[in-house]
Amino acid sequence: GESVGLHLPTLSVQEGDNSIINCAYSNSASDYFIWYKQESGKGPQFIIDIRSNMDKRQGQRVTVLLNKTVKHLSLQIAATQPGDSAVYFCAEIGDYGQNFVFGPGTRLSVLP
């Protein structure tokens, strides 16, 4: 399929290394944050979420960190694999689910 985000920032990592993808969000009143993964030609896929009353949440090989002081969100992927190559979006939700804003995305490229 056609690539999304031709001019996105790109993070290149070696297979097996850890990846950290960052996201700045805009609304200090947002109360829910999500990371999505979008592979070429497919729709975004839910990875992990975190509520604003938490600062860290772990999933399988992924960890999301939330720093509300500086309005910053990060996604850490452990032992990055070729299948992790994709565009990653953060999303913030606020106003009781009536305000959705997606970040511009970061392209993760895993090098063999």
Add this chain to the structure above:
Amino acid sequence: DSGVTQTPKHLITATGQRVTLRCSPRSGDLSVYWYQQSLDQGLQFLIQYYNGEERAKGNILERFSAQQFPDLHSELNLSSLELGDSALYFCASSVTGLGYEQYFGPGTRLTVT
């Protein structure tokens, strides 16, 4: 497979025309969301329906409209199409209307010539 279906997969039409995109949510999901994704942009939220009623509105143009039917499927209508409307259109669904855990469909690629 997210369980969300969208038809058609591809659509090519001319400027000034009108098209309808269709979305069927996952079984049990009451809320449907529509997004537009251009090549050089991220996902732009257009509109959300919950159990047949409009719940939230984003950057949706007046030329665009949507509705959710009693069987919970949704349609996005795009009229007076312009070249700039060429994009991927995604539908997502969730159980609640609060935007949590949205599951996305495969998208409809619209090309306006």
